[in-house]
Amino acid sequence: MEIRVEQIGDQETEYIEIGCHVRDARVNELVRKLQLWQGRVEAFREERQYQIAIADIYYIEAVDERTFLYLEKDCYESRKRLYELEAMLEERGFVRISKSVIVDLMKVTAIRPALNGRFLCRLRNGEDVIISRKYVPAVKAILRGEKGGGL
């Protein structure tokens, strides 16, 4: 694929255009990557497609083979699996806190103990999400800056 970069005037809106014979999986992947680079992910609600700003996502949960994006008040469904979103959003401060949840650390206001060696993350919108015992050491290491987490 030939890559062309054209310089445009200050008054014009910057754009990326893809010229292709067929809009196949390869092109769709490229589009998704560009959207992510711009800070958006594709999501659905009532059969309608939306572009959700990553900065608006509080946490992502997998329930019965389906993946849901939770914003301050709204909830959208993603067609991606949790591990795919985890890999995509790791660099944006999202961290796995249990088998079924990844959370944006920037949206967490406090961590409190729950029963049984688990912890609760209180989010800015007042919701609580559980850090399961298995993930506590990894979360601690990320918070101390000893391990990835993309921050």
Place this chain on the structure above:
Amino acid sequence: MRDRFKEIVQTFFIIVTLVDAAMLILGRMFRPEQQFGYEIFIYPLIYGAIGCVPSLLMRERRELTVRQTVIREAVHMMLLVVLILAFLFGGRPVRREDVPVAAGVAVSVVVIYGLVTLIGWMLDLRTANAMTEDLRRLQQRAAEEDEAV
């Protein structure tokens, strides 16, 4: 696995200490005249080991909600009462004259269980506060980096 082992060992020693205190209090209440040999020192260790049995047996594969965890803890505690009474009375039925002792032991188990949970929660609170501090530092660092960009 290592964390689970650490947690069970921690629970064991907390139970041993609290059982020791409960034996002192219950002994003074029900059998103040009784004297023991060195073998008495083994009992807190046995009760500590029994106290760890439900933790070893009850292990969930899926993530429990806070409510489910509370129910699980209640079942855990009842199982513990049954195990300790079974050990204490050697599996024979509790006779009428044993009822005060059995009730005292059951109440002690509940109190000790509550204290073990409370002490564990307080240790977790310290960890949670340290994690919140680390989180604040991380968020501050990220905000400063964003401003720099």
